[in-house]
Amino acid sequence: MKYRRFGKTNLHLSVFSLGTMRYLANAEIANKTIEQALSLGINHIETARGYGKSEEYFGTAIKGGLSVPRNQLYITTKIPPCADADTMRRHIDESLKRLNLDYIDCLGIHGLNTQQHLEWVEAKNGCMQAVDEAVNNGMVRHVGFSTHGSLEIILAAINTDFFEFVNLHYYYFFQRNASAIQAATEKDMGVFIISPADKGGRLYTPPTTLKELCQPFTPLALNYRFLLSDNRITTLSVGAATPEELIAPLEVADDVGELTTDEITVFERLENQQNQVLVTDKCSQCYACLPCPENINIPEVLRLRNLAVAYDMNDYGKYRYGMFENAGHWFPGMKGNRCTECGDCLPKCPENLNIPALLADTHERLAGKAGRRLWS
The missing domain is CATH 1.10.1060 (Fumarate Reductase Iron-sulfur Protein; Chain B, domain 2)
Structure with missing residues (x-):
């Protein structure tokens, strides 16, 4: 496993992060998947308030004890933007309790997708007031945002200078957000790529035509290489629901150099x-x-x-x-x-x-x- 600096957070994250949106089975399977990820060198786990029972399952794993010390493990959770500080304070408290943590390494404003969301973030007494308080009292260490929004919204959010990292869509088959990655890099923000296997083309079950065109590589490995060869990108989400689903993606976790001629x-x-x-x-x-x-x-x-x-x-x-x-x-x-x-x-x-x-x-x-x- 290779590791890269996550922008101005100065955290060094594994180039693959364990995304937990698909933790919908039970706490036991979630715990086994987390332990498999840790054993393979993943040091960053990403969850969200809205991911079903994901935060609770992770909190159960934390309470039971993990094989990696807390100070060697980086946790991101995400909370949606809201119009007022009180709601955000309550949501931060709830996430910390579910996660069984006294601090979150990275808090992402989850789904900063619309102009209204951007206005809530920029409002003087809006949700970011509570986020700033959480940073000042040590409950949150770094702040970023995730987005499914238009390129214009993403660039505007980057230019607020409120954030240290961004989670966004960008793949070989969707390169619309290339200028956002460059803008984030110029601000020294960490760049986290959302769901390259699934949203990037359902590349874990590719059609025959695509498989043949990608020979001698698999479409999934090729997309990972497209992303990993770009040193502006820190880490890629791998949304494994079981320990076994981590094996194939991480076969390229050490291959982060420039694209080969082939x-x-x-x-x-x-x-x-x-x-x-x-x-x-x-x-x-x-x-x-x-x-x-x-x-x-x-x-x-x-x-x-x-x-x-x-x-x-x-x-x-x-x-x-x-x-x-x-x-x-x-x-x-x-x-x-x-x-x-x-x-x-x-x-x-x-x-x-x-x-x-x-x-x-x-x-x-x-x-x-x-x-x-x-x-x-």
């Missing part, structure tokens, strides 16, 4: 595949088409189409497409069938895509069972 060749092959299959229907993800009068997240809808058409990533596409209209600010936007063919987007598109037709095609391909947040 890896670069595969990435070029993947790009060529998109160009050859999509031809004139490829969305370049410039986001110039927004805003949409019907609040359709056009670039994200068409990104899912890109992946489904080019790589047969239909299962992933259906999984994410099903979140539209069902996950609130965690995955905003309406489905493609909401398009009224108003034509507002057409002159904005530098590729001259027939966006209404592509939205309709995406809906036909990917519409299925509605999705929801795992822990909602």
Whole structure:
């Protein structure tokens, strides 16, 4: 296991962190998974107030005694933004009690996703007043934020200078937030990548087409290498629900150097595949088409189409497409069938895509069972 400095926190975290959103079974399995992670060199565990019983399960493990001393283990929990300091004080107290801790190494403002959330954070007597108090009295040591928001919201949050780290989405198949990673790096913030296996493409169950294109590597290992080769990134979440699920991801935990010639060749092959299959229907993800009068997240809808058409990533596409209209600010936007063919987007598109037709095609391909947040 390799370790990297988590920005201005000056904590040195393992390049893989144990994410606990999937601790939905029981405390015994959670404890075994934690111990397996520690034995493999993971020194950072990330949970959240909203992750079901995750905080309680971790607190049970702490109470029973772990194989690593507390001062060699870094704990992050996350609490949603709120309008007032009193609510945040209560939530911090509750999380500490559930975790059986007297301090939290890292507190993340969980889901700083909207302009309203940003206003709550910036308000003089808002939730950050309670966070600052918790830092001053030693209950919290470092403060950051996690986000599923737009690039504009992420950059604005980074520029508040309130935060020491950021948890965000960024993968080979979703590079929209590249400038946020650079902005965070320039502020000396730690960078934590959320769910690279699952949100990054459900790469633990890749389609045959994608597996063949990635040979001699697996799609999952290749995505990990894409991220680990970027030294601006501190750590990647691995959301294991059982001890066994830690084995395959951590096979690349020591491989953090620059991309090899063979890896670069595969990435070029993947790009060529998109160009050859999509031809004139490829969305370049410039986001110039927004805003949409019907609040359709056009670039994200068409990104899912890109992946489904080019790589047969239909299962992933259906999984994410099903979140539209069902996950609130965690995955905003309406489905493609909401398009009224108003034509507002057409002159904005530098590729001259027939966006209404592509939205309709995406809906036909990917519409299925509605999705929801795992822990909602």
